[in-house]
Amino acid sequence: MKTLLLLILTVWLNIESSSGTLSSSCSYAPSKWCSSLDSAIQCGVLKQCLEANFTRSHQKEDRIEVGLYYESLCPGCRGFFTEMLFPTWILLQEIMTVNLVPYGNAQEKPDGQKYKYECQHGETECLGNMIETCLMNMTDYSGLIIFCMESSPDVIKSAQSCLEIYDPKLTWDSVMSCVKGDQGNQLMHQNALETGALKPPHQYVPWITINGEHTEDLQNKAMSSLFTLVCGMYKGTKPEACGGAKRHYKSYCHNE
Numbered sequence: 001m002k003t004l005l006l007l008i009l010t011v012w013l014n015i016e017s018s019s020g021t022l023s024s025s026c027s028y029a030p031s032k033w034c035s036s037l038d039s040a041i042q043c044g045v046l047k048q049c050l051e052a053n054f055t056r057s058h059q060k061e062d063r064i065e066v067g068l069y070y071e072s073l074c075p076g077c078r079g080f081f082t083e084m085l086f087p088t089w090i091l092l093q094e095i096m097t098v099n100l101v102p103y104g105n106a107q108e109k110p111d112g113q114k115y116k117y118e119c120q121h122g123e124t125e126c127l128g129n130m131i132e133t134c135l136m137n138m139t140d141y142s143g144l145i146i147f148c149m150e151s152s153p154d155v156i157k158s159a160q161s162c163l164e165i166y167d168p169k170l171t172w173d174s175v176m177s178c179v180k181g182d183q184g185n186q187l188m189h190q191n192a193l194e195t196g197a198l199k200p201p202h203q204y205v206p207w208i209t210i211n212g213e214h215t216e217d218l219q220n221k222a223m224s225s226l227f228t229l230v231c232g233m234y235k236g237t238k239p240e241a242c243g244g245a246k247r248h249y250k251s252y253c254h255n256e
C-alpha cells in the first residue's frame with residue numbers, strides 16, 4: 001500500500017515539475033494552496049503540499065499513545081492527570097494521543113443484562129468514572145471537560161459547569177441519560193474489559209502504558225517527566241516544543 005502511494009506521488013511530482021510554469025495562473029489565497037490537488041497544481045506547489053500532507057499522515061501513524069488507567073477520585077490519578085498528562089498533551093498533541101480508561105480498581109458483577117459496579121472510593125467515584133466515560137463517547141472536548149472536573153475541588157459537582165464551558169451545545173440531561181442508562185453501562189463494561197486485559201495486570205493506579213506497554217521504567221519516567229519521555233520516544237521529526245523547551249524558560253525578570 002505504501003509503495004503504491006509513493007508510486008502515485010512520484011508520478012504526480014513528475015507531472016508537476018513539467019508544468020511548473022502554471023504558477024502564474026494561481027487564483028487561490030496562499031492559505032488555500034494545499035486545500036485541493038487542483039489548487040496545488042495551479043499554484044505550482046503540488047510537491048510541497050504532498051510533502052506536507054505526507055509528513056502529517058506519517059506523523060499520525062507514529063504518534064506515541066499514552067494510556068492512563070485511573071479512577072476519577074484517586075488523588076494520585078488526579079495529580080498525574082492535571083499536572084503531567086494534560087499539560088504535556090497541550091504541548092505535544094501533534095505527536096501523542098491519549099487513551100483514558102476510568103475504571104482502575106473497580107469491580108463489576110453481572111446483573112441481568114447489565115453490570116453492577118463497585119468503586120474503590122465509593123459510589124461517588126463510580127459516578128465520576130461514568131460521567132467521564134460518557135463524555136468521551138459524546139463530545140470531542142472530553143479532554144478539556146475532564147481536566148476541568150479533575151482540577152476542581154469537587155470532581156462531581158463541577159461536571160455540569162465544566163460541560164457548559166467547553167461544550168455548551170451538549171446538554172447535561174443527555175450526558176445523564178447516558179450515565180444512568182444502558183449506553184453508560186455498556187461503555188463501562190468496555191473499560192472493565194480493557195483494564196482486565198492489561199499485561200501485566202495493573203497493581204495500582206494511575207497505571208500508565210506507552211504504546212500499549214507497561215514497565216516499571218516507563219511508569220517511573222512518565223511520572224517524573226512524561227514530556228521528556230514522549231519527546232525522546234517519538235521517532236518522527238520532533239516538534240519545536242521538544243527541542244525549544246529549554247529556551248522558553250531562559251528569560252528572567254530582574255529586580256532593578
Ligand SMILES: *[C@@H]1O[C@H](CO)[C@@H](O)[C@H](O)[C@H]1NC(C)=O
Pocket residue numbers: 034035036037040046049050053
Ligand atoms: C492535503 O490533505 C488535505 C486534507 O487531508 C486534502 O483535502 C488535500 O486535498 C490534500 N492536498 C493535496 C495536494 O494532496
Ligand SMILES: *[C@@H]1O[C@H](CO)[C@@H](O)[C@H](O)[C@H]1NC(C)=O
Pocket residue numbers: 136137138183186187
Ligand atoms: C460510543 O459508543 C458506541 C457504543 O456504545 C460506539 O459504537 C461509538 O463508536 C462510540 N462513539 C465514540 C465517539 O466513541
